[in-house]
Amino acid sequence: MTTCHDGQLMILLVDDAPTNIQVLNETLKDDYRLFFATSGSEALRMVNQAPPDLIILDIIMPDMDGYEVCRALKANAQAQNIPIIFITSMRQQEDEVVGLELGAVDYITKPFNPAVVRLRVRNQIELKRQRDLLARLSNLDGLTGIPNRRALDASIDREWRRCQRSRKPVSLLMADIDHFKSYNDTYGHLAGDDCLKSVSSSLLQTLERPGDLLARYGGEEFMALLPETDAIGAQLVASKMLQAVNDLAMPHAGALADEHVTASIGVATMQPGRTTSSANLLEAADQALYQAKQQGRNRVCVWSPPADQHA
Ligand SMILES: [Mg+2]
Structure with missing residues (x-):
């Protein structure tokens, strides 16, 4: 799992609307190290430079939408295991289905409910931590602790x-x-x-x-x-x-x-x-x-x- 020098987990927020980023930043900044991108291509560039532990991804963005970003990430071996949570609005229930089919792990709906956002993020981070641990353990010898x-x-x-x-x-x-x-x-x-x-x-x-x-x-x-x-x-x-x-x-x-x-x-x-x-x-x-x-x-x-x- 990617961690900063201070041990905090990294989350990348991708949204073309700065106000959405602001609200999510307020909601999550006490618990995570946050990074921001306001376009899909900027997000992909940032993931390549420093893969985060979780990505919160807006669906509707100009140029490259959230689905395209998701597809690109899932096709990239370095990035495909990073959990993605989509941001949808209440009017876009069908978007959630598409997003989940593309491999997103969850979605959060606008307008944001801070308590729900925090819980969903925490759940996904915990699931990823357990997956990483399992992957590591399945490659280690139980007795000596070295690779098997x-x-x-x-x-x-x-x-x-x-x-x-x-x-x-x-x-x-x-x-x-x-x-x-x-x-x-x-x-x-x-x-x-x-x-x-x-x-x-x-x-x-x-x-x-x-x-x-x-x-x-x-x-x-x-x-x-x-x-x-x-x-x-x-x-x-x-x-x-x-x-x-x-x-x-x-x-x-x-x-x-x-x-x-x-x-x-x-x-x-x-x-x-x-x-x-x-x-x-x-x-x-x-x-x-x-x-x-x-x-x-x-x-x-x-x-x-x-x-x-x-x-
Ligand atoms: Mg948008």
């Missing part, structure tokens, strides 16, 4: 396409806690959960760039997606991760040689091309992880393309 597999899959796809356009490499790290099943068997599942949380935060601390993403992929498996990162950069991050898990020094009697919690990490770097997809990157990181396990765990292995397949 669903979020990672979406990000890999997006970053793959982005790096394809910018002709930059993408790297993916797949980390798996060694002998985790025996950790659970030895210390119990609650301790296992604590272990996952500790490993998760230690891995998170090794990521320094805002575009990097750490996700819990499932079980004791974590993934780090590093857009615009070459093989050398990715190996550096992987080494830091390996060290970070070792530095936790969590006792693990079932880990045979090391006797503390360790992880194995597979690294894959690809330049997105026409014949490859993000699924190839996942597969490559998985292969490298398998190698790290085979070679004795607590190590980083780097995927290298087959000799006959020059990237």
Whole structure:
């Protein structure tokens, strides 16, 4: 949800009649940060610059009417989830139907009843807050609080396409806690959960760039997606991760040689091309992880393309 520096929610009022804007401003100014537009095109420009949390939109305006503004907003991926409340007059009952069909969430009628306006706005703001929260929660892993597999899959796809356009490499790290099943068997599942949380935060601390993403992929498996990162950069991050898990020094009697919690990490770097997809990157990181396990765990292995397949 968009908030100003002072934490207030932003509402955009769009009406060609300054008196209407004045009345709504008086009604809402104590609770929200208000912005004003007196034409449809001005409103669209302002939404592009700083998307508000809610738009109150007059229907009858010269040049571009409220319906057109609504259609344009619903066609814009950045703006389509912003709730729109239409302003109608008592004589325009049929307008309300059209507006709701276009995706408006509610309408308020002129002349304004301040108490009703405040309630309708508050209800819609609360609904949006809950929708945003739900969307965020459905992309987070419940135990560790970091993005989950669903979020990672979406990000890999997006970053793959982005790096394809910018002709930059993408790297993916797949980390798996060694002998985790025996950790659970030895210390119990609650301790296992604590272990996952500790490993998760230690891995998170090794990521320094805002575009990097750490996700819990499932079980004791974590993934780090590093857009615009070459093989050398990715190996550096992987080494830091390996060290970070070792530095936790969590006792693990079932880990045979090391006797503390360790992880194995597979690294894959690809330049997105026409014949490859993000699924190839996942597969490559998985292969490298398998190698790290085979070679004795607590190590980083780097995927290298087959000799006959020059990237
Ligand atoms: Mg008007």
